[in-house]
Amino acid sequence: MNRWLRSFGAFWYDFVIGDDWRGAAAVALALAATALLVHAAGVNAWWLMPLCVIAALGWSLRRATSGGS
Amino acid sequence: MNAVALVLTVFVACAVEAVEALTIVLAAGLTREWRSTFQGMAVALVVLAVVVAAVGPALTLFPLGALRLVVGALLAVFGLQWLRKGILRASGYKGLHDETSIYERQVAAARAAAAGGKHGVHDWYAFTLSFKGVLLEGLEVVFIVITFGANQGNLGVAALGAAAAVLVVAGIGVAARAPLARVPENTMKLAVGVMLTSFGTFWGAEGAGVTWPGHDAALLVIVPVIAAVTLAYVVLLRRSHAAALAAAAARPTASAVSPSTSQEGAR
Secondary structure, rough: HHHHHHHHHHHHHHHOOOOHHHHHHHHHHHHHHHHHHOOOOOOOOOOOOHHHHHHHHHHHHHHOOOOOO | OHHHHHHHHHHHHHHHHHHHHHHHHHHHHHHOOOHHHHHHHHHHHHHHHHHHHHHHHHHOOOOOHHHHHHHHHHHHHHHHHHHHHHHHOOEEEEEEEOOHHHHHHHHHHHHHHHOOOHHHHHHHHHHHHHHHHHHHHOOOOOHHHHHHHHOOOOHHHHHHHHHHHHHHHHHHHHHHHHOOOOHHHHHHHHHHHHHHHHHHHHHHHHOOOOOOOOHHHHHHHHHHHHHHHHHHHHHHHHHHHHHHHHHHHHHHOOOOOOOOHHHHOOO
């Protein structure tokens, strides 16, 4: 049962997160920061998500090509 | 987003996955037996249809803001994965997805596997190979169909796009009786990655409370920007890959390891 749960979890981790968990973390942080700016500071931060996504992709690629992933 | 963009995105994403599933189904059917292969494929398709029918309508019960936040985040994460792989392949850092060599590996494994039936299935190996291949490739399509369809309130149109792609790929596969090696899979994956990332960014930010300038028309800027950034990364990495190869060639005795055989190239 334990082994089944572990492989079930590993499958969904690989399916959703994939090779680089930092991309998922960057998206989650960017959305949290956007929500914070909108609801706490009253800033319509539509620009934050695209910037973070582009930066996260560049960061992930840099790590992959420099052998650091 | 209008229905045409929805259908096109789902169609291309589904076609890519269907090509990969077809390779596995052909390997099972041509080397083992077709009846068990079709049984495995049919059971997987029924499971996928049940998931769409059960999860899709359930998602529409959630408040739109929360749905867009969660679905947007997942789509952006998913899109980044597709883009990362696609860019690394297009720039030479990772080997291109080769349906012919995948097919040959599957055929060799299918020939080596023991014969035998189980649970009323004549060839259990062919059944499970086909079932797993279709289910695993199909899950990504189901995810895209459900998220795009639920967000647009048009699950039926999204499912139609997916079904059309499966029929087209299956039709070509039956006619060719060979893996579809000439399909520009990497380019299609890059295009899907751009769409998933763009829509994920748009819906995720909207779910977080943002009001986009121009509302839905903002997508007409986001999609080309993400596409342009993707192409720029491909060009930059191609150059650095070529430079690394040239540097490695200039000192042939220094290292036998080429930059393309890094850990990324093996996956």
